[in-house]
Amino acid sequence: xxxxxxxxxxxxxxxxxxxxxxxxxxxxxxxxxxxxxxxxxxxxxxxxxxxxxxxxxxxxxxxxxxxxxxxxxxxxxxxxxxxxxxxxxxxxxxxxxxxxxxxxxxxxxxxx
Amino acid sequence: xxxxxxxxxxxxxxxxxxxxxxxxxxxxxxxxxxxxxxxxxxxxxxxxxxxxxxxxxxxxxxxxxxxxxxxxxxxxxxxxxxxxxxxxxxxxxxxxxxxxxxxxxxxxxxxxxxxxxxxxxxxxxxxxxxxxxxxxxxxxxxxxxxxxxxxxxxxxxxxxxxxxxxxxxxxxxxxxxxxxxxxxxxxxxxxxxxxxx
Numbered sequence: 001x002x003x004x005x006x007x008x009x010x011x012x013x014x015x016x017x018x019x020x021x022x023x024x025x026x027x028x029x030x031x032x033x034x035x036x037x038x039x040x041x042x043x044x045x046x047x048x049x050x051x052x053x054x055x056x057x058x059x060x061x062x063x064x065x066x067x068x069x070x071x072x073x074x075x076x077x078x079x080x081x082x083x084x085x086x087x088x089x090x091x092x093x094x095x096x097x098x099x100x101x102x103x104x105x106x107x108x109x110x111x112x
Numbered sequence: 113x114x115x116x117x118x119x120x121x122x123x124x125x126x127x128x129x130x131x132x133x134x135x136x137x138x139x140x141x142x143x144x145x146x147x148x149x150x151x152x153x154x155x156x157x158x159x160x161x162x163x164x165x166x167x168x169x170x171x172x173x174x175x176x177x178x179x180x181x182x183x184x185x186x187x188x189x190x191x192x193x194x195x196x197x198x199x200x201x202x203x204x205x206x207x208x209x210x211x212x213x214x215x216x217x218x219x220x221x222x223x224x225x226x227x228x229x230x231x232x233x234x235x236x237x238x239x240x241x242x243x244x245x246x247x248x249x250x251x252x253x254x255x256x257x258x259x260x261x262x263x264x265x266x267x268x269x270x271x272x273x274x275x276x277x278x279x280x281x282x283x284x285x286x287x288x289x290x291x292x293x294x295x296x297x298x299x300x301x302x303x304x305x306x307x308x309x
Contacts (some may be wrong), residue, residue, distance in 0.1 A: 022185055022190075022222070022226065050187065051272070052187045053190075053191070079126040084185055092186070094272075095271035096186075096188055096240070096252040096253060096271035097183070097186040097189070097252065097274065098253075099215070099250070099253075099254055100185070112125065
């Protein structure tokens with residue numbers, strides 16, 4: 001399952017592997033349900049240089065995809081259900097940063 | 113077949129728009145040229161520093177103050193903080209002080225090591241939503257207020273500003289003196305920062 005996210009032009013978010021321990025990583029998590037997330041595949045980070053940092057930073061920008069591989073949970077019952085995911089990110093421009101934010105994702109699934 | 117996830121699940125399940133669409137991330141508002149009485153009063157606050165002592169902005173009446181809202185995860189803030197440390201060192205005996213307000217949700221466990229790492233020599237407090245609201249919401253970091261000796265806001269910088277820009281504004285305010293209502297000699301002397309590090 002692939003999520004496509006878009007940052008407005010002029011903004012970037014830290015990648016899932018930020019360059020500095022103080023920076024907040026991009027992170028997608030899923031609540032337990034009839035399927036469980038086995039692997040989350042993040043976009044390949046870009047190393048970009050900004051005026052506020054002496055070193056390039058590991059970031060994502062523009063539109064990017066995050067893919068989750070799911071597996072059936074043991075004993076999952078058949079029928080419709082809704083998975084809930086949370087995408088946490090922290091964005092900056094080249095001059096300012098914004099508080100970390102979490103976007104909730106609702107995904108309908110049908111176990112047959 | 114039972115227990116198989118339906119193929120009806122869309123491949124692209126969601127699209128999230130993550131940016132701050134209309135936010136100009138470098139705004140400067142200055143009232144430094146105005147008569148001091150034409151400037152807005154900086155709201156007073158009561159915040160705890162790293163040693164658990166309560167800091168009021170009003171404790172610094174009579175001094176020129178740089179009030180910096182920042183966070184450990186903010187790269188532009190990290191660039192400015194050494195400038196403020198230098199200003200504190202060079203100007204503290206001339207009626208000047210820097211106050212930092214950290215907006216980190218994780219509090220002192222992340223802020224303390226950061227202050228130690230950057231050798232911050234000025235007082236830092238943990239911010240809260242109430243204080244941020246009093247100062248207009250603080251949507252972007254860094255947001256820095258330059259406050260005159262009478263406790264009025266002479267300039268506001270949202271986003272990274274220039275070191276010289278700060279220094280010029282501070283020196284102008286130091287040179288201009290206050291209204292006389294609160295001379296430096298009668299101002300309370302804030303407790304020297306130790307950060308408890």
